[in-house]
Amino acid sequence: MRTRRSLGFGRSAALAVGLTLLAGAGLAAGLSGKANAQATYEIEPREPEYLYARTCGYCHGHNIAPIIRGRNLPPAVIESIVRSGMGAMPAFKPTEITNTELEALAEWLSQSEVDPEEHGG
Ligand code: HEC
Numbered sequence: 001m002r003t004r005r006s007l008g009f010g011r012s013a014a015l016a017v018g019l020t021l022l023a024g025a026g027l028a029a030g031l032s033g034k035a036n037a038q039a040t041y042e043i044e045p046r047e048p049e050y051l052y053a054r055t056c057g058y059c060h061g062h063n064i065a066p067i068i069r070g071r072n073l074p075p076a077v078i079e080s081i082v083r084s085g086m087g088a089m090p091a092f093k094p095t096e097i098t099n100t101e102l103e104a105l106a107e108w109l110s111q112s113e114v115d116p117e118e119h120g121g
Pocket of ligand 1: 052055056057058059060064065066067068073077078081082086087088089090092097109
């Protein structure tokens, strides 16, 4: 009787510990899953045209910064300026524009045509 009782208690205690561990592991997995998605950018890359219009076009082509379309600027130069910034231009971190997005954006910009609607700064 005694043995059975203590065994019963032991089991439920073990179950409680097990459940706590499972909950903890689940939470940790959930959190690290989220962190991974941010660190490795397992999200759809945004299109160059969209990024240019939403981010760069705020200044470039709108009287604030020099025209950068249709100038055949080398992609490597564009990438380095975007990451380091230049004068009044802020630097963009990989958390803002991913490496994959930046590569495509630089390639697109380098080969883009002049947009007659744009005005330099
Ligand atoms: C807040 C305004 C602003 C934003 C947003 C911005 N830039 Fe700039 N950018 C500037 C300014 C101002 C300069 C000129 C800096 C100087 O000459 O000192 C510049 C310069 C540059 C140059 C060099 C141009 C040249 O003629 O030498 C490149 C390339 C460039 N930016 C690319 C980009 C790209 C790509 C983006 C978007 C990811 C971007 N910029 C977003 C303001 C901005």
